Amino acid sequence: MAAERRRIRGAAVAAGRGLVLSVLSLAGSVTLFVLAVLSVTFVVLGIGLVTTPFVLEVVRKHAGQRRLYAATWAGVRIPVPYRPFPPDLRSGFTGQVERTLLILKDPATWRDLQWLLADMTAGCVVSLLAFGLMVYPVEGFVLAAGLWRVFEDSTYWYAFVPVSSQLTGLAAAALGVVLLGLGTRAAQPLLRAHFLLARVFLAPTQEQELALRVHRLTETRHEAVDTAAAELRRIERDLHDGAQARLVAMGMNLGTIEALVEKDPAQAKKMLAMARESSAEALAELRDLVRGIHPPVLAERGLGDAVKALALRLPVRSEVAVELAGRTEAPVESAAYFAVSEALTNAVKHAGADRLWVDVHHAEGMLRISVTDNGRGGAVIGSGSGLSGIERRLGTFDGVLAVSSPAGGPTMVTMEIPCELS
Template sequence: MNAIRTRARGVPTTLGRSLVLSVASLVGSMTLFVWAVLAILSVPLGIGLFTTPSVLGLVRRHANRRRLLAATWCGVRVPVSYRPFPEDLRAGLVGRVERTSLMLRDPATWRDLRWLVVDMTAGYLIATLAAGLLIYPLEGFVLAAGLWRVFTDDRYWYGFVPVDSQATGLAAAALGVAILTIGLPASGPLLRVHFLLTRAMLAPSPEEELVRRIDRLTETRHEAVDTAASELRRIERDLHDGAQARLVAVGMNLGVVEALIEKDPARAKQLLAMARESSAEALTELRDLVRGIHPPVLAERGLGDAVRALALRLPVGTEVLVELDGRADAAVESAAYFAVSETLTNAVKHSGADRVQVDIHHADGALRVRVTDNGAGGARVGGGSGLSGIERRLGTFDGVMAVSSPAGGPTTVTMEIPCELS
């Protein structure tokens, strides 16, 4: 009984989602498929050079919207595998030609077009069936109320039941109850089947996924090498300009003290005090430098406590939620820590937020971190906010990052790194 009540409470949501998918599959997918075919066929005429990038861009947004609904409504993850455009893509007619060529050579474009055909046929039928199993029983109840005379003065067919009297109206209601009994538990799984069909059409083949990962790992390897070299140069510069200079000054002061300790004890005492202060400052700088390389609290207590310690130093209210049953590899923890650190720095400097929430957990073989602030929004990858660096850092470990930052906020940065916990 409780299960039936729970399913009944979810009927409006399931019905609404089914109707949305029906309209999106029939109207949206069919319209975009026709536009895309016309645009591609007109490429040899020159017209398609101007229309194809825009139309295929709409197709990609339509597919990405379906990916979002699949993940949000049914937990079905549909990977995005579009090839990125080069940063030096030219403008004008030449740029249009290059963009059209790149999109037509992308296998994901043709997967999108095949998906549009399947979505406006099989996808539409599945979504409509899910909605029909919930709507059609209502007609049987209406007929049982004696309103069958409104439909016709003669016999009216409800399914396989001919309705021409109150008794047959009640039979129609019984059939409606039977259909609803089937529809309540079946409508949700039908929506999932719809999204599984979407994933089967949009997901790249194993061979394509392997090639994409190889390209991605090659790119991130070069970036990791460049980042490591840059970090070594920074450490060398900090040591040379900071701690090393102070230690040299300490040595010089001690040399003068050695010469003055008998002739001018007071002056020697002052120089000793200066040497002690310089050595303390050098030690502080060395500790800061080590903390920037690998924070001791991260090595000793793990990612959760390291992020909590990081949050305590922020000038805004920060809530840290951690659900980890173990520890990831040291390299993964370090990457996640500095990614969170950079994200929090961006939130403090650029968003104008006064509240930040960090959620860290492990699920489905991946470490997942979500940082949300209540700032002004408008953050984007490549916008000079440091998010590109975070993406490159995560990419070294085959990780991904997603940014949701509408104008007016809130901003949510979600990071995911495949790993296992010890």
């Protein structure tokens, strides 16, 4: 009974969303299609050079809104296919012309216009059907309840049922029951079908996806090189200021000890103790440095145990679930480990969480890691944030980062890296 109520409630929500989508399809898509066609046509007159970038930007926002609804309402992911604008785009009228040409040369622009056509026709019909199958039965019930008397001297057609008496009114109610049963089962699939139709046009083609992937990998490779260079400079600085300085001081102390060993044995003994302490501190610093480069537990025990070791060192309660049937390549393990480490640090330092959950598993050629906390929420991926660093680190291996963090929490950071287990 509870499952039936949930199904009816879900169908009612889907029907309401179908109405929203049909309004957006009719009012939004029709208007934007007309404006876009007129603007592109007026490019030859010069007017379109000013209006086209603005109009097509609105079209892209309209499509972006539909992508958001697809993900949140039906779990349908529609990737963004647009080519990025070059950073050295000029300003003024010349820049406006360049911008217009770049937008018009982007295949995704013309696919957006095709989607507007499909959305205002088939997309609108599908979404209206999701709404109509839940609302139209109400008319049958109202007819059976007494509205049929209005049509007593004439015939009113409810679907294929002619209504003119109580008996035919009851027949309309029976048909309404059938349609309502159909609606409760079909509303959500119809809503999903609307978004699947949109994905046909809004998602990148295989060629576009390959081009975008190459562009993204090129960017992440550059970032990886820059990160590696910065890491080398950090290691050099840590060695120079830390262990190297201690070793130099220890060498000087040993030279002094050598001169004092016969003249002042007590002082030499005291300096030997200092040298021993310096050597222990230098060794500890070297171990910390090595752990920062590649933790020994990661090399020896693998990603699962390394993440568990990370969680044990946290000042809050944590639960770690690991399902890995083997090990990934060392670079992927290292990237995943430091990404989890950064996510955990963010949760403790910025989210004010007192409970953490980490899930690590591998399925369908993808390493998936989620870090969830019960903190205050509001985390976003932005320039300079720790999440941006995680995104860049994962991007080196064609991985992706997704963050769900509503105000008030909880926050879930999900990481995916394509890889195989050995």
